[in-house]
Amino acid sequence: MVADYDDVIATAQVWVATRGDVLLGFLVLKAGDDAFLLDNIAVDPEYRGLGIGKTLMQWAETEARRQTYRAIHLYTHEKMKENQALYARIGYREYDRRTEHGFDRVFMCKRL
Numbered sequence: 001m002v003a004d005y006d007d008v009i010a011t012a013q014v015w016v017a018t019r020g021d022v023l024l025g026f027l028v029l030k031a032g033d034d035a036f037l038l039d040n041i042a043v044d045p046e047y048r049g050l051g052i053g054k055t056l057m058q059w060a061e062t063e064a065r066r067q068t069y070r071a072i073h074l075y076t077h078e079k080m081k082e083n084q085a086l087y088a089r090i091g092y093r094e095y096d097r098r099t100e101h102g103f104d105r106v107f108m109c110k111r112l
Helices: 005-011 052-066 081-089
Strands: 013-019 022-031 036-043 071-077 093-100 103-111
Touching: 013 052, 022 052, 036 052, 052 071, 071 081, 081 093, 081 103
Parallel strands: 036 071
Antiparallel strands: 013 022, 022 036, 071 103, 093 103
16 A cells, blocks of 8 residues: 555545444545546455445445446456456446556446
8 A cells, every 4th residue: 555545535535434443444435527436445354254345335336326426436456356356246347457557457337
């Protein structure tokens, strides 16, 4: 992770999943002209498999609709085949592949 999270918090919508004082995961959404960008999503490895990622993804869609967006875009590294398969299972479709900032990325979109 190379992001400056002070800047991310100031310029994006950051949502966290917690249980009491424990941070379970987070989601970063950035508003675009015609779609949300799901910029980052992560779940603490200790809490994976509990549906937290699914809940965060559902929240992203709910929030996008609330803000009248008709799509969510995301990207993942081309080597992250499991992520690509997961996103495809929940309705995301690949629309581009390119290298950005030295990373080979797969770009996906879900119409809402």
